[in-house]
């Protein structure tokens with residue numbers, strides 16, 4: 512039986528206000544972000560503007576600034592903030608006993 516959640520490692524392995532990436536089928540990547548208040552969020556690692564690698568952006572609060580043109584993307588919803596329009600798919604994520612788990616179905620849907 513396949514588990515619904517994929518264990519991707521310890522929360523402590525993700526830098527605070529940073530991200531790590533997880534490759535999934537189809538060459539896509541999931542970016543798993545850790546905020547300053549130790550929450551985690553997972554998005555497809557692709558900016559809704561022109562596909563910038565969100566995992567390399569700067570996390571502030573519960574948003575990430577895309578490294579290419581500085582759009583702000585809400586980590587919870589994947590939507591662009593302010594005047595900008597667009598949305599990156601989100602992936603379910605949770606922390607269990609210090610381990611970070613991402614939803615397998617979400618990861619596959621992103622691929």
Ligand code: FES
Pocket residue numbers: 558559560561562563577578579580581582
């Ligand atoms: S590609 Fe992200 S802001 Fe342009």
